[in-house]
Amino acid sequence: MAAVDIPGSKSITARALFLAAAADGVTTLVRPLRSDDTEGFAEGLTRLGYRVGRTPDAWHVDGRPQGPAAPEADVYCRDGATTARFLPTLAAAGHGTYRFDASAQMRRRPLLPLTRALRDLGVDVRHEGPEGHHPLTVEAAGVDGGEVVLDAGQSSQYLTALLLLGPLTRKGLRITVTDLVSVPYVEITMAMMRAFGAEVRREGDAFVVPPGGYRATTYAVEPDASTASYFFAAAALTGGEVTVQGLGSGALQGDLGFVDVLRRMGARVDVGSDRTTVAGTGELRGLTVNMRDISDTMPTLAAIAPFASGPVRIEDVANTRVKECDRLDACAENLRRLGVRVETGPDWIEIHPGAAPVGAEIKTYGDHRIVMSFAVTGLRAPGISFDDPGCVRKTFPGFHEAFAAAGVELPRG
Numbered sequence: 001m002a003a004v005d006i007p008g009s010k011s012i013t014a015r016a017l018f019l020a021a022a023a024d025g026v027t028t029l030v031r032p033l034r035s036d037d038t039e040g041f042a043e044g045l046t047r048l049g050y051r052v053g054r055t056p057d058a059w060h061v062d063g064r065p066q067g068p069a070a071p072e073a074d075v076y077c078r079d080g081a082t083t084a085r086f087l088p089t090l091a092a093a094g095h096g097t098y099r100f101d102a103s104a105q106m107r108r109r110p111l112l113p114l115t116r117a118l119r120d121l122g123v124d125v126r127h128e129g130p131e132g133h134h135p136l137t138v139e140a141a142g143v144d145g146g147e148v149v150l151d152a153g154q155s156s157q158y159l160t161a162l163l164l165l166g167p168l169t170r171k172g173l174r175i176t177v178t179d180l181v182s183v184p185y186v187e188i189t190m191a192m193m194r195a196f197g198a199e200v201r202r203e204g205d206a207f208v209v210p211p212g213g214y215r216a217t218t219y220a221v222e223p224d225a226s227t228a229s230y231f232f233a234a235a236a237l238t239g240g241e242v243t244v245q246g247l248g249s250g251a252l253q254g255d256l257g258f259v260d261v262l263r264r265m266g267a268r269v270d271v272g273s274d275r276t277t278v279a280g281t282g283e284l285r286g287l288t289v290n291m292r293d294i295s296d297t298m299p300t301l302a303a304i305a306p307f308a309s310g311p312v313r314i315e316d317v318a319n320t321r322v323k324e325c326d327r328l329d330a331c332a333e334n335l336r337r338l339g340v341r342v343e344t345g346p347d348w349i350e351i352h353p354g355a356a357p358v359g360a361e362i363k364t365y366g367d368h369r370i371v372m373s374f375a376v377t378g379l380r381a382p383g384i385s386f387d388d389p390g391c392v393r394k395t396f397p398g399f400h401e402a403f404a405a406a407g408v409e410l411p412r413g
Ligand SMILES: O=C(O)C1=C[C@@H](OP(=O)(O)O)[C@@H](O)[C@H](O)C1
Pocket: 010, 011, 012, 014, 082, 154, 155, 156, 157, 160, 181, 182, 185, 295, 296, 319
C-alpha cells in the first residue's frame, strides 16, 4: 500500500453545487465527486432550470441569484440527504412550484426541524404524507428572512441548509440553535460560504447571516475524508501504510480527525500540510471514544474493533440511527454474524474482541458505509461477502476496484 487517490468530498461537492447555483456568474468546480449523491444533486439543479456543464475533471455551473429558471419542477433526490435537504431550501428562495421526492430510506429520514423553520420564515411547504418527510412541495415566493429557532440535534444538515439560504433572503437570517450534532460540517459550510463571498457571524448560540448573495468562483474540491477512513483503517489493521494526498492540516473536513482515533489505538500518523499518512504498528488498542463530531466514521471503527487488544466503546452517536440505515443496529448485527460479542444502547456501541471473527455474509441495508467498513474487516476475516456490494455507488462507485488496487485483498462477494 502507498499513495491512494481518494475521490472528492461529497459534502463539499454538494455545498459547492448549491453555492454555485445561487452565485452571480459562472463557477468552476475542480475535481467534484462523481457519485450517485452528487450526480443526483446536479441532476436536481438541472431539473430546476440551472445549467450544469461537465468535463472529465470539472463541472461548470451558471449561477442564478434570482433562483431556479424553471417555473415548476419535480425533483427526485435519490438517497442523498444533502440533496433532499439543501435543494428544497435553495428552491424556496426562488419563485415557482417545486416538488421533491426521494428514495424509500430518504423518505423515512427526518426533515421536520428544517421544514418547520422554513415555515416559520413564511415559506409554503406542503407534505403529501407525514409531516417532515418527503415527498414535499415548496410553493416558492422568495424569503424575507428574520429570526428562527432550530433544533439541529439530529442533523447538522438542517442548519447548513438555513445558513446557505441566509444570503439569499431579503433581510438576512438569525438562526438560534438549541442543539447541534456534527459541528465540523457546519464549519465546512461557513468556510465555503466565505469562499463564495458571504459572511456568517456567531453570537452565542445564534448564527447571523446578512443578505447580499454569493459571488461565483473557481473551487477545488478536497478528497473525501470519510472515504479516506477505510484506507487509513486498512493500514492500521494490516500493518501497511497509506498516504492520501490533498488532505492535510488545512483540510476542511472534520472526518480527517478519524486518524487521531487510530493514533490513540497505536497507529503511526503523520499529518502534513497537504497529505496524511497512516502506518500500522501491529498494535491496535481498545478505547472509549466520543464520535459525535465524526459519526460517519463510526462504522469504520466498529469494523476494525474486533481486532483490538481490548474493548472498543463508541459514544454519543445516536444520530447514526437515522442515516442510510440504523447504523448502530447494522454494525451490531453484522459483527454478531462474524461471531463478535457486541452491546448497544440508544447512542453507543461496545465491541468486545474475542476469538478471531469468522467469515459471513454482511447485510448492507443498502448502506455504502456498511460495505466499505466491513471490506476493511475482510482483510483479516476471510470469507466476508455482501448482499449488495454495489451500494457503494452513493459516494464511491469505484470503491471495490480502488480498495483492491491499494494493495489490500478484497473479500470475495
Ligand atoms: O452536511 C453534510 O454534508 C453532512 C453532515 C453529516 O450529517 P448529520 O449532520 O446529519 O450528522 C454527515 O453524516 C453527512 O454524511 C454529510
